Amino acid sequence: MAGLQPATPKIVVFGFRDYAVDAGRNKRTAVCKVCGSKISDSRATTSNFTRHFKQHPERYEEYLRAKLASNQLQSPQMSPFIESRAVPSRTANTPRQTAITDAILTDLIISCNMPLSAVENVDFHRFMSVVDGEYSPVGLGTITARLELLVAEGRAKLQYQLAEVENVSVTVDIWSDRRMGGYLGITAHWMRIGAETIALQSHLLACSRFKGPHTICEEFEQICDQYNIKNIDHILYDYAANMKRALTTCFPGLVNADEDDHLDDADIWNDLAVEEQERVDRTLSTRSQCRLQGFAHTLQLVVGDALQETNVISPALANASRISALLHTSPSFGEELEMDFGQRGAPASVLPPWNVTLRQLKALVTFDYQKLCEVLEVGGHKESKFTEREWSQVKELVEILTPFGEATDLTQGEKVVTIGAVIPCVLSLNHHLEKQKKEAHYLGSLIHGLHRSLHRRFRGIFVNVRMSEPSDGGPLPFSDTVYLKAAVLDPSFGTMWLDHDVLVDGKLKEEVSAFVKDLILQDAAEVEPIPAEQGVDDRDPAEGEEPGLFSSYRKRQKRTAPSCPRAQLDRYLDICDGQNSLLFWAMNRQTLPSLFKVAMRALAVPASSAEIERVFSHGGVVMRPHRARLGNDTLSNLIFCKCNTI
Structure with missing residues (x-):
């Protein structure tokens, strides 16, 4: 270490040796x-050193702890910037000091989205002096190091959990923040699977x-x-073109009330050239041969296809859009509507999810038609x-689109x-649309447009x-x-x-039933054999057991337990x-072990x-304009x- 220069990065000092700087090539190794x-x-950077060292989680966590301790020792005293207050008597490493600092990070900065820089704000120091007069304020470097340590601990827990899991599926998507930076x-x-319960786990890897x-x-x-994931059961990843079209699907004639409310940027997909999309597909295929499309998108x-094919509804939707805009821009109109109907009205029309606009229309049709026309005419909005x-x-x-909204939710x-709800x-x-063909006026x-698109996309x-009928082309969408x-x-x-809902004759239904059963039984045949003590007891009723008051009940149950x-x-x-899926399988795991x-x-x-998408919504909230x-x-x-929350 004696030969290292003072400007050597901390991570290099901690985890690397033979440090050398090539000034001519502006490189260091x-x-x-x-x-x-x-x-x-x-x-100018240490990203490659950091990225490599993260592949050794235990040593990287040691580095973060050493870095945190160093930052706490070097943090400047904040008391000169605060109005006269007693010099804190609590040291940086006491349990109470650590607990408060951790609470500031987890409860205020992470949960409540408080900026990290707030820990150096004079008013925040004054507030903390009221909360605990002995608390020693920490600097931005300390809180940032604690955040890195918290992330390292979370990743270590995820690595431990994933190491014990046989089957993992992942979803992959890209997002852009307000600065148009791309994130994967x-x-x-x-x-x-616990001793008595089963829980579906969904965690953000990165x-x-x-x-x-x-x-x-x-x-x-x-x-x-990083997480040592070798094989992935299924990867959910939509094609770029599908993602872009889904994000921009809306009703014709409706305007975007507030573009800032929508944080997904469909145009980021335009940055992916065809060859890059193919490269991404190949990379994903090396991890899993089973790639699925998002059902909701x-x-x-399907809805977007049908809306583009027909214009008959456009004038009515334009009126609905104008009324929605009036509710949020004209106080007098909103007050009149509230006076007559007892409610303020429909939610604002937002461009991206078409089902938001569907909710707007559902709220609108609850109004009395004649009264609504009177309110519009009195308010000077006859158009x-x-x-x-x-x-x-x-x-x-x-009436037509409400089931589509229910399926999305x-x-x-x-x-x-x-996933069990996709085929139903x-x-x-499809059955709903067949009925609507006969009833629509x-x-x-x-x-008909919805029906054609539903059959094509699924x-x-x-x-x-x-x-x-099957086709001779490539893989069909949703054929997995x-x-x-x-x-x-x-x-x-x-x-x-x-x-x-399978609208075919009885013979074909029997073929479908047999086909699905064979698929399940093929998978079940690959499951480990059932241990003898969990299998069926074929012993004679009188053999190995003394008779008891309810012994016949137990023997009858053993004989009928499927093997x-x-x-x-x-x-x-x-x-x-119709039972809850997770509760049902938690209760029947012993009686149906292979299944x-x-x-x-x-x-x-x-x-x-x-x-x-929920992850990206959180990202949009964290990355506020200021x-x-x-x-x-x-x-x-x-x-x-x-x-x-691990």
Whole structure:
């Protein structure tokens, strides 16, 4: 260490040796003390050294602790900047001091989105002197180091949990912050199986900054290696074109009330050239051959396709948009509406999710038509009045699209099984549209457009249930058999969808039923054999047991307990009747052991990318307009901590 220059970065001093600077090439190199790898970086950064050292989690955590202790020793005294107050008597490492500092970080900075720099604010110091007169204020360097340590501990816990999991699925998406910086987000999904309970786990692995499209693959590989994820069951990752179209799907004639409310940037996908998209696809395929599309985004595309095909509803929707704008820009109109109807009105029209506008229309049609026209005319907004035909069109549109909104909400739940609902939702929507064709008076063209798009974008499902003929082309969308297995193994649905919404004759239904059962039994055959003590007891009733008052009950139960996977599947189909999926399998894991493992693998797959979208929503809240100077690493760390409760 004696030969190192004073300007040597702390991480190099701690974890590397043979440090050398090449001034001519503006480079510096060092050799990792742990693995002996030679790492190079520019003279102005340490990102390559840090990125490599993170691959040794235990040593990296030691480095963060040493860095934190060093920052606490070097933090300047804050008392000269505060009005006269007693010099704190508590040292930096006392339990009370540490607990308060940790609470400031977790409860105020992470949970309440308080800026990190607030810890150096004079008013905050004054407030803390009231809370605890002996607390010693910490500097920005200390709180940043504690944040890094918290992230390292969280990642270590995730690594430990993932090491014990057999089946993991991930969602992958990209996002841009307000400074148009690109971030790659990855969430992992698996089942945590306890002694008596089962819980669906969804955690953020990373939300990492990437500097260009070419770095997406490198970041993905690095994150997988960091958590030692070798094989992924399923990857949920939409094609760029689908993502862009889904994010911009809206009703024609409706305007965006507030662009800042929408934090997803569809244009970021334009930065991915075709060759880059193909490269990303190849990288993902090396980790998993099973790549799924997001159900909610695809359903948005179905609605978008139909809305683009028909213009008959546009005048009515334009009126609805004007009324929504009036509610949020004209106080007098809002007061008149509240006086007549007892409510302020519909939510603002926001561009990205079409189902937000659907909620607006549902609120609008609850008004009395005649009273609404009177309020508009008295308020001087005659141009926004609906004709009777337009009012009927809006009501019919709400009736047609309400099931689509329900399906979207059902498959975007948090900490609940969602993939089992995909096939029941698609088939139920198809059945709904078939009925609407006979009952609609004004929007027949829209219904036919929805029906065509539903069959095209979910063609794999309709082929698998024998409602469409297979094609000779490549893989069909939503043709993965995990959807069939999950639909049957989710006791909320079982085979009810097969009976009610598969619109084919009885013989074809039997073929579909046999096909799905064979898929499940093939997976069950690969499960480890059932231990003898958990299997069926075929002993004679009088052998090995003394008779008791209720001994015959126990023996009868033992005889009827299913042993082979086929018997377990028959038993499952007899007892599933709309129960909660996780509770059902927690209660029946011992009686259906082979089927249990198949169900846990299938039901852990998410139906949509809702979890990663929630991550990006948190990122948008953290990166508020007045926090534009927030560093990339700090933003990633704050998002990681905010989204993970481990």
